[in-house]
Amino acid sequence: MSRSAHPAGPRHADVLPEGHYSAPADDLNALDPKVWSHTVGRDADGVVTVGGLPVTQLAEEYGTPAYVLDEADFRDRARAWRTAFGADADVFYAGKAFLSRAVVRWLDEEGLNLDVCSGGELATALAAGMSAERIAFHGNNKSPEEIERAVRAGVGRIVLDSFQEIVRVAHIAQSLGKRQRVQIRITVGVEAHTHEFIATAHEDQKFGIPLAGGQAAEAVRRALQLDGLEVIGIHSHIGSQIFDMSGFEVAAHRVVGLLKDIRDEHGVELPEIDLGGGLGIAYTSDDDPREPHEIAKALTEIVTRECEAARLATPRISVEPGRAIVGPTAFTLYEVGTVKPLDGLRTYVSVDGGMSDNIRTALYDAEYSVALVSRTSDAEPMLVRVVGKHCESGDIVVKDAFLPGDLAPGDLIAVPATGAYCRSMASNYNHALRPPVVAVRDGAARVIVRRETEEDLLRLDVG
Numbered sequence: 001m002s003r004s005a006h007p008a009g010p011r012h013a014d015v016l017p018e019g020h021y022s023a024p025a026d027d028l029n030a031l032d033p034k035v036w037s038h039t040v041g042r043d044a045d046g047v048v049t050v051g052g053l054p055v056t057q058l059a060e061e062y063g064t065p066a067y068v069l070d071e072a073d074f075r076d077r078a079r080a081w082r083t084a085f086g087a088d089a090d091v092f093y094a095g096k097a098f099l100s101r102a103v104v105r106w107l108d109e110e111g112l113n114l115d116v117c118s119g120g121e122l123a124t125a126l127a128a129g130m131s132a133e134r135i136a137f138h139g140n141n142k143s144p145e146e147i148e149r150a151v152r153a154g155v156g157r158i159v160l161d162s163f164q165e166i167v168r169v170a171h172i173a174q175s176l177g178k179r180q181r182v183q184i185r186i187t188v189g190v191e192a193h194t195h196e197f198i199a200t201a202h203e204d205q206k207f208g209i210p211l212a213g214g215q216a217a218e219a220v221r222r223a224l225q226l227d228g229l230e231v232i233g234i235h236s237h238i239g240s241q242i243f244d245m246s247g248f249e250v251a252a253h254r255v256v257g258l259l260k261d262i263r264d265e266h267g268v269e270l271p272e273i274d275l276g277g278g279l280g281i282a283y284t285s286d287d288d289p290r291e292p293h294e295i296a297k298a299l300t301e302i303v304t305r306e307c308e309a310a311r312l313a314t315p316r317i318s319v320e321p322g323r324a325i326v327g328p329t330a331f332t333l334y335e336v337g338t339v340k341p342l343d344g345l346r347t348y349v350s351v352d353g354g355m356s357d358n359i360r361t362a363l364y365d366a367e368y369s370v371a372l373v374s375r376t377s378d379a380e381p382m383l384v385r386v387v388g389k390h391c392e393s394g395d396i397v398v399k400d401a402f403l404p405g406d407l408a409p410g411d412l413i414a415v416p417a418t419g420a421y422c423r424s425m426a427s428n429y430n431h432a433l434r435p436p437v438v439a440v441r442d443g444a445a446r447v448i449v450r451r452e453t454e455e456d457l458l459r460l461d462v463g
Ligand SMILES: *Cc1c(COP(=O)(O)O)cnc(C)c1O
Pocket: 094, 096, 097, 115, 138, 237, 239, 240, 241, 276, 277, 278, 279, 320, 321, 322, 323, 324, 420
């Protein structure tokens, strides 16, 4: 990622403050296909369209803020993952990134499986008719009720995350007269995040059972002895927003090492290995994510090579992309409320949403891009910070970006790549009404998650 603190050329502000921003794009009206969903473009009037519909029309019909999801793009990306991994592997969409019944149906139709990590996500998946065998149930503290529900429903796998859970799931399955297929989630001491990975990270986190000190091997030992469990494999998830495949390489090496130890000790070759999710997407033009076919090729080669070296049959691989499928498929559409230039600093652009619909900037210091979408403009770029309407100075949606200098209240702006971890992490802070998710496809729009109403809020407040 190359970042310059001082973009070249004359700009709206004479002095630009220090910050982590790139120089403005040559043409602020251009929409980088890396960060926008596939069907996004501009019509003859300069209005941005998606799925054949102008955003001005969407704003009028559905209001702002709104998440606008490009269904064709979602299906394309889901299919690309499915095709890339082929029949000998499984792709589980990580539902926590964004889940709704419509999304479950699209995944089902495109041949993907589904990860859930709560009773609510499981209920959504089942309500949409996803077959339970294609559901994996995750989480570091599944309640007994959640476990029982998952076992009764017949989920394809439960991913076990602790010694207590091994016993708990075995007990519940047995009491229901079932044998539950499980994977054991381990931490391999690799921590991957965006551009770096650490191969010797401390396993100092709440997820998984550490490989270090023989704990993972002990977990497998115990699980193999329990009648209620059928141990089908080992699970490893190393991080999020990862671009560099070398973290997966080290993780796969260590997971295969465990499989080999299990074979040597117990005489069983576990048939599956799950390498988790975490593949990165482009939030700004500086990010260069890999294509699913490159990722599939790399992961398959790594596992095959490691297994050959360990003289193990290559297990069935599964992966769990969430962000990489849904992230790029949606943008958040906002209306500009105020434009406040601060001399020598930047211009604060307030929109009608904020940290309640996108907490990632405040939570992770995430970077986003933004564009004026209701018209084009030839005005000089101005350095902006897009902020929300909440009572919190950290209520920032886009920290540093450029928008045309003639931006005015009433303009529509959009933040791309908000499909993942925005609606799913949305809150009612300041009693904000969580925005709808509007799916567009082939010139038609439909609401797949409706906007909250004040009645919704008051219904929970029982007085
Ligand atoms: C969060 C998570 C994922 C998905 O991560 P993305 O970054 O959205 O791809 C997959 N597997 C597990 C176990 C997770 O916790």
